[in-house]
Amino acid sequence: MVTAASPRLESKSPTGPIADRWDKHRFELKLVNPANKRRFHVVVVGTGLAGASAAASLAELGYDVTSLCIQDSPRRAHSIAAQGGINAAKNYPNDGDSIYRLFYDTVKGGDFRARESNVYRLAQISNNIIDQCAAQGVPFAREYGGVLANRSFGGAQVSRTFYARGQTGQQLLLGAYSALMRQVGAGKVKMYPRREMLDLVVIDGVARGIVARNLVTGAYERYAGDAVVLCTGGYSNVFFLSTNAKSCNVTAGWRCTKRGAFFANPCFTQIHPTCIPVSGEYQAKLTLMSESLRNDGRVWVPRSAGDKRPAIDVPEGERDYYLERRYPSFGNLVPRDVASRAAKERCDAGFGVGRTGQAVFLDFRDAIARDGEDVIRKKYGNLFQMYEKITDENPYRQPMRIYPAPHYTMGGVWVDYNLESTVPGLFVLGEANFSDHGANRLGASALMQGLADGYFVIPYTIGGHLAGRKLEPVDTGHPAFGDVETEVRERTDRLLAVDGRRTAENLHRELGRIMWDYCGMGRNADGLRGAVEKIRALRAEFWENVRIPGGTNEFNQTLEYAGRVADFMEFAELMVEDALAREESCGGHFREEHQTEEGEARRNDEEFTHAAAWEFQGLDEKATIHLEPLDFEHVKLTQRSYK
């Protein structure tokens, strides 16, 4: 079967030589007259790397911008937690990097499930991002001579990662936040913190605003605009336990899906290999240990199953450095999906360590012997300290215990080359869209994409929408806003009226367990089919048995959270349907039926070289699948091999 293109998915991907496509496209996009920009109103939802950089850059251009965030300050979005770094094709180390190589690595790392034109543009823009951030005062690590330092990250064969200690995400976000606050101070951005987008308002087929809830007063608020830019992050919290912040959720993206935006590749989720393992039933979230640790740490388990001796008592000959054994050329630096599956394989086979047996060792003994404890402390001191605070174990003396955990979601709202969804006027940026990472994201590429979308893509592409379409003036008095607000209000009231016996958290945990067991690191048709039934039953129970104290006209964290869980209960089913439909293994999506004899992922390029975009048809109805075939003109489809 050759993938038949859906007429509903027009990628608008330019043609011609790949290096010229973005230039050509920018030239062909309509420009908004500078004097007219202030008349256009743009609503930007979310203030992470994508949202803050978009809001700031659009305001600098002269657009009238409204920015909303769920936290108490735009500086706290979850981009802040990214540790390792940001990639760029600067080739400062002179080690063979180029825009083309970054493009190539990203397409291949994504297991050939991303759009070539998008990825090439991302690699081109990567260099501008570093310039922009350095100019903003982001304190990147530097060499003694004063130039920027680079490191190799996540298995890249070149050193292209820029970093600010173990807090790169924080520093980049604070840079974007400062640019945003400059525009707030200048009166060009109106900033609304502690607001949660609850629905999209579509008028005459075009996104014209949102309805949000003021989380302090509980009031429903309407925001009208000529475009809506969604920068609302990923959905890893569908698993309950993930490395995401507690407020990360799928609500904004999902409500847009219910208003007609297609949701692409929801089953492409990234399980990060180096997280601190679960310690108890009360656990609220999982903490990531930066991937950079794998540059010096060696991953191992005992050679004999069930060996419960302390790590330091296991002699060298009885240790199985399984990544080095299976992947001699990449060793401990294999990409995330490969490293995670290998850890699962060892633990499932009974070789796991620690109290639960759901962990492997990440050992710095050899690195400390080679470089000295001081050098290791300088590189990873903050991470070692974080580990010790959580586990009460000293990683200088005994290896860390790590296990994979849900981390990043490559799937998201389907967007074209302009980052516009199937609802005209609704743009989706950063992790919230599906665009650039295919089936697996490489390390230090999320920060790159969020900032590329916000600083350097949307400022151009939004002009095509604003100047190219006839947009009638709309304000919040339009009946469509009233209708949407009524729906949102009724849904919230319905939640409060249930008055059952289980907490939203308790129900969320159960959903997370279903997703982790059947739609996590390993998936198979039987398990997935069963999961659909389980999710439906749990969703029904949620609406009969959730208990939410307090009312709607007040600061009510339980109510906010329950609304997000309700959406996860619906969205989870789409994730499972997508995993069922994709009869292949690729990147983070591993279907146990489709593997090589060595247990590696086996793609099915013949039938699945496409993005699967789902159209919502109503709850308990099967969503309709639309296919966008992916052409690989430049990067030859090959089986990824890290041996």
Next chain:
Amino acid sequence: MSGANPDTMRITLKVWRQKDTDAAGSFKTYYLHDVSPDMSFLEMLDVLNDRLIQTGDEPVAFDHDCREGICGMCSLVINGQAHGGDAGTTVCQLHMRRFADGQTIHVEPWRANAFPVVRDLVVDRSAFDRIMAAGGFISVHTGSAPDANAIPIPQETAEQAMDAAACIGCGACVAACPNSAAMLFVSAKVSHLGRLPQGKAEKDRRVVAMVQAMDAEGFGNCTNHFECEAACPKEISVENIATMNREFLVASFRSRDLG
């Protein structure tokens, strides 16, 4: 010290409850009998809230998000100390093994006039954002940056800037200060940006604007108690305050040129 801890701990909590900004608040007492020493402090509060919801009570409102010490959202005063007693630690990184079996723990919100209580342990820190909007930036439009390596910056300077830039904007410095001063927060940003060559062009304007905004928000003044540094989860140095005072003085002398 975990070796001395039992499998579960008994904890008495005295938690500040306040319906909204205008309501009077008071401490309420809760007993937990099965706290695991491996729980984080916030997970312990999750357990409390789960119980309160089950029994028909209103859960305790508290701010939290990343739960790994970087977003700056969590903000509790524990037994009189902002973020609790551990050095260089946010509440979300604090674990119950740091407390004794049978201990009574007081939990309060940040207390400062410039941080009004929203509900229970949640406060409004938007004053910090307004100070940032007044001058906490380098004015560079997207697209107008030179090549990142065009301006070499000595490694030591970059490291010092990074030390100051590590601030997470949680407000513990304000909560810990007897005067509710925001000097450590403001000075960290002033010194992060002012130290770098990119930030020098608008150094005077920045420090004056940020200090004026800080005063307008009703934060107190620094009288050298240095409680801020002791409470700071990122261990930001009070030397930044000296830097800011110096910059402010110099800028004030030159203020006629600021226009």
